[in-house]
Ligand code: ASP
């Protein structure tokens with residue numbers, strides 16, 4: 001008998017019919033003898049709808065009250081799912097995060113899970129019930145309701161799987177797995193059978209929206225076998241996210257991620273002297289703006305240099321005005337800004353043991369006449385910033401050059 005944790009996302013429980021369909025699937029698993037703990041999201045669109053309601057009353061509602069509000073979305077789906085199961089003769093019981101003691105810190109809106117008391121869950125499992133736990137929510141040590149950040153139900157499921165030492169954590173969603181790249185951009189994108197935690201983490205951070213980043217971190221830390229699969233088809237296989245050593249055939253490059261949420265800012269002609277990077281980034285981070293890529297060019301003869309970085313597009317206007325101030329303070333020549341850029345990244349743990357991947361990537365882009373504006377690398381990733389009009393071309397040519405369309 002296996003213990004499986006399953007998570008169904010908002011689309012999968014988006015209507016009464018879908019909830020009933022999910023109940024049928026769960027019943028089939030339960031009938032086959034597995035013990036099941038199921039975590040669900042709110043019905044699709046609900047969390048956004050409630051956020052908009054709050055906005056009608058206050059521009060910046062308190063985070064505590066937002067958590068109080070948003071956690072009701074999952075209370076609706078857990079109870080409806082329990083009813084749907086009971087209706088078809090499958091014993092089930094639903095719990096809020098606070099009831100199974102998913103204890104978090106007190107950071108409302110982005111709380112981190114500290115512990116889960118698995119006692120109550122085990123009791124209900126031992127009584128032969130399917131246990132349904134509200135995703136996305138917890139309770140802090142003083143009893144305040146918290147949420148885990150948007151997409152947080154993934155993390156609830158992985159945390160439950162870790163606490164219960166489940167055999168597998170299955171994330172049921174509206175896509176049937178993790179693809180080599182975004183299938184909407186590249187029709188030849190291929191579903192991966194398996195991918196390592198580390199690669200998945202890079203892909204999630206680089207813009208792949210399949211899983212909440214924190215859930216992958218959690219799975220990696222506690223070595224939870226994690227599977228992403230479709231709730232809309234029968235007998236899905238999906239993609240397994242696991243430790244590197246469990247992956248038999250490791251490709252050099254696993255996938256291509258892209259991120260259209262970034263914008264580029266450059267300070268031109270800054271005196272090249274100690275403290276420049278610090279002064280620029282202190283001003284930016286002082287406004288609570290996160291910086292992603294950073295490039296400082298080699299100093300030119302006159303002792304001037306250029307300093308460029310990327311921020312989220314939502315922070316673009318704010319960052320630009322801060323940089324104008326910094327520009328005059330530092331006596332730089334000017335600010336250049338561009339929000340028509342995209343970041344394209346190659347990801348693969350095989351890069352560690354293969355040389356020349358970057359050169360190969362740059363050659364492909366060169367052949368297509370695509371200018372690279374910024375480059376950054378890590379042990380398992382190479383990212384470039386390019387003009388956004390080349391997104392499709394870059395993804396397409398890299399995908400075929402690295403043979404990601406082939407098994
Ligand atoms: N309902 C929450 C959200 O929309 C949590 C989740 O779906 O994972 O972000």
Ligand code: MG
Pocket residue numbers: 009010041151152153
């Ligand atoms: Mg979700």
